Amino acid sequence: MNWITDWALPKIKGLIGTSREVPDNLWHKCPACEQMIFHRDLERNLHVCPSCGHHMRLSAQGRIKATLDEGWSRIELPKAPADPLRFRDQRRYSERLKDAQTKTAMDDAVVVAQGAIEGRKVVVAAFEFSFLGGSMGAGVGEALVTAAKLAVLQDAPLIVFTASGGARMQEGTISLMQMPRTVIATRLVKEAGLPFIVVLCDPTTGGVTASFAMLGDIQIAEPGALIGFAGARVIEQTVREKLPEGFQRAEYLLEHGILDMVVKRHEMRATLGRLISLLREKLPPEPAEPAPELVALPAPEPAEATEPAKPA
Amino acid sequence: MRHFLEFEKPIAELEGKIEELRRTTDAGGIDVAEEVGKLRDKAETLLRQTYAKLSPWQKTLVARHPERPKAMDYVRALVAEFMPLAGDRAFADDAAVVAGLGRFRGHAVAVLGTEKGRDTESRVQHNFGMARPEGYRKARRVMELAGRFGLPILSFVDTAGAFPGIEAEARGQAEAIARSIEAGLEAPVPFVATIIGEGGSGGAIALAAADRILMLEHAVYSVISPEGCASILWRDAAQAPTAAEALRMTAEDLRKLALVDAVVPEPLGGAHRDPAAMMAAVGDKVWSVLEPLLALDGATLRARRREKFLEMGRAGVV
Ligand SMILES: [Zn+2]
Numbered sequence: 001m002n003w004i005t006d007w008a009l010p011k012i013k014g015l016i017g018t019s020r021e022v023p024d025n026l027w028h029k030c031p032a033c034e035q036m037i038f039h040r041d042l043e044r045n046l047h048v049c050p051s052c053g054h055h056m057r058l059s060a061q062g063r064i065k066a067t068l069d070e071g072w073s074r075i076e077l078p079k080a081p082a083d084p085l086r087f088r089d090q091r092r093y094s095e096r097l098k099d100a101q102t103k104t105a106m107d108d109a110v111v112v113a114q115g116a117i118e119g120r121k122v123v124v125a126a127f128e129f130s131f132l133g134g135s136m137g138a139g140v141g142e143a144l145v146t147a148a149k150l151a152v153l154q155d156a157p158l159i160v161f162t163a164s165g166g167a168r169m170q171e172g173t174i175s176l177m178q179m180p181r182t183v184i185a186t187r188l189v190k191e192a193g194l195p196f197i198v199v200l201c202d203p204t205t206g207g208v209t210a211s212f213a214m215l216g217d218i219q220i221a222e223p224g225a226l227i228g229f230a231g232a233r234v235i236e237q238t239v240r241e242k243l244p245e246g247f248q249r250a251e252y253l254l255e256h257g258i259l260d261m262v263v264k265r266h267e268m269r270a271t272l273g274r275l276i277s278l279l280r281e282k283l284p285p286e287p288a289e290p291a292p293e294l295v296a297l298p299a300p301e302p303a304e305a306t307e308p309a310k311p312a
Numbered sequence: 313m314r315h316f317l318e319f320e321k322p323i324a325e326l327e328g329k330i331e332e333l334r335r336t337t338d339a340g341g342i343d344v345a346e347e348v349g350k351l352r353d354k355a356e357t358l359l360r361q362t363y364a365k366l367s368p369w370q371k372t373l374v375a376r377h378p379e380r381p382k383a384m385d386y387v388r389a390l391v392a393e394f395m396p397l398a399g400d401r402a403f404a405d406d407a408a409v410v411a412g413l414g415r416f417r418g419h420a421v422a423v424l425g426t427e428k429g430r431d432t433e434s435r436v437q438h439n440f441g442m443a444r445p446e447g448y449r450k451a452r453r454v455m456e457l458a459g460r461f462g463l464p465i466l467s468f469v470d471t472a473g474a475f476p477g478i479e480a481e482a483r484g485q486a487e488a489i490a491r492s493i494e495a496g497l498e499a500p501v502p503f504v505a506t507i508i509g510e511g512g513s514g515g516a517i518a519l520a521a522a523d524r525i526l527m528l529e530h531a532v533y534s535v536i537s538p539e540g541c542a543s544i545l546w547r548d549a550a551q552a553p554t555a556a557e558a559l560r561m562t563a564e565d566l567r568k569l570a571l572v573d574a575v576v577p578e579p580l581g582g583a584h585r586d587p588a589a590m591m592a593a594v595g596d597k598v599w600s601v602l603e604p605l606l607a608l609d610g611a612t613l614r615a616r617r618r619e620k621f622l623e624m625g626r627a628g629v630v
Pocket of ligand 1: 031053
């Protein structure tokens with residue numbers, strides 16, 4: 001890489017228009033501000049647009065790397081029965097599954113790792129959205145149950161980074177049963193007196209939100225993440241109303257009391273570290289260093305500035 | 313006037329003929345008893361044949377039949393001294409979820425159901441059985457109440473799913489469902505769920521994280537409706553019958569997959585042809601699975617319930 005590819009190409013591309021093909025693995029266009037970003041810059045910036053701050057999707061592996069101290073290890077997961085229904089739509093589910101496995105080098109949509117955040121041990125489960133939309137079937141359920149059991153065994157908090165379209169339809173009612181199964185996983189962690197922290201990433205919807213992902217001791221989301229139960233299109237068709245601005249976005253959920261905080265990706269690791277310390281260390285660890293300034297995003301201001309309500 | 317489904321048309325025609333002949337007789341015409349008897353046999357044979365090999369899509373239609381007994385019908389038929397309970401104690405009462413206390417075979421129980429309603433007015437009142445967060449929060453509250461007083465929980469599930477609405481999302485639909493599932497799993501009392509019609513996705517499991525899950529013969533239970541699945545995976549809602557097949561959502565399939573514990577046979581021609589017999593059969597089955605659970609303590613029930621769900625769909629996991 002040199003300055004020509006790094007800086008000049010977007011400008012050249014701007015001059016010659018979009019007709020020329022640019023390898024999409026080198027340059028990424030920010031979906032929010034349309035700025036072209038060189039892939040290494042994007043990676044270095046944790047897939048947050050350097051010009052507008054838009055949080056793009058990050059791989060499961062990328063999340064774990066960005067969260068844990070060096071020296072973490074990936075956990076081997078039990079293999080769930082693949083394609084229990086022998087499901088076939090326009091393609092065989094077994095083929096879709098194989099493709100996803102080849103593309104991501106994962107068995108299913110969740111990676112589980114053990115490691116530490118600023119020296120405090122944790123177990124992390126991260127969803128890979130590019131694996132069949134991060135959908136939850138038996139494999140994902142198995143991963144979360146395993147992560148929970150591991151957390152209990154390690155006496156470590158469990159952090160789950162979600163990114164999922166919901167249940168994996170191709171596993172039918174078995175995928176629906178992952179909802180109670182993952183709820184049980186949260187109970188195992190909580191009963192052991194360990195924090196269960198959920199970080200909702202873009203997008204998290206359907207059966208994933210309606211199970212373990214809404215049961216965190218602490219509920220965090222990334223800025224702008226789409227989070228909800230029903231899909232926007234289904235809602236629009238049902239209520240025949242225009243959806244409000246920012247509907248089902250992280251800030252909307254924060255405003256409606258569904259989240260504790262919205263945290264930028266760059267502050268996520270430090271936020272998680274601080275939370276775990278506060279939940280688990282009654283006194284600060286020695287020596288007490290001055291804590292870095294760290295603020296979660298406040299709830300958006302109401303549209304109209306209002307006077308503080310007077311007591312009745 | 314009976315409501316006939318599209319695939320029941322030949323049966324409807326035969327029954328129409330029988331009715332016509334009987335009217336002729338009543339009007340003092342020629343005695344056609346023999347003819348009527350023959351037609352009756354024919355209609356019954358046809359009904360038996362049709363219902364013996366219903367496709368998953370046809371079962372979906374039967375499960376949604378407007379005359380099929382609804383949750384409150386079961387409550388009225390099976391639960392004595394019923395006292396309805398209302399409200400989530402925070403925002404509203406959601407009539408899509410019915411809840412209350414009563415006696416089942418003498419035992420005080422807590423009852424939950426998703427109620428679709430029977431006529432236009434009651435359907436609107438119950439929001440067609442599609443609950444909002446308040447409904448699931450009411451369910452959770454009543455499950456916790458049941459736990460505190462040692463009352464077994466009976467649920468009757470019949471819903472297309474949770475209501476997809478703007479306010480429902482704003483008030484935490486996902487969280488409400490998650491907590492309702494959790495309340496079911498945590499309840500230190502016996503919990504028997506019966507899928508009486510449509511078991512629609514999260515809205516159904518919210519009231520069915522139970523010790524024993526029963527399903528009526530022609531009920532369906534699925535992660536998504538066949539129409540929804542077809543429009544996503546086939547990009548064509550008209551492929552719903554194909555999707556219904558692929559989803560394996562019938563009682564028979566789910567019994568084979570060990571996701572439900574028992575299937576309650578329906579009267580000939582479906583529950584709507586003989587609601588009283590259907591409800592009596594459900595009562596007997598619920599009692600037969602509930603009675604052995606009454607002897608177990610809360611901790612054992614909870615532990616076994618967890619084990620049951622953790623093992624679901626796991627055959628062959630290494
Ligand atoms: Zn941007």
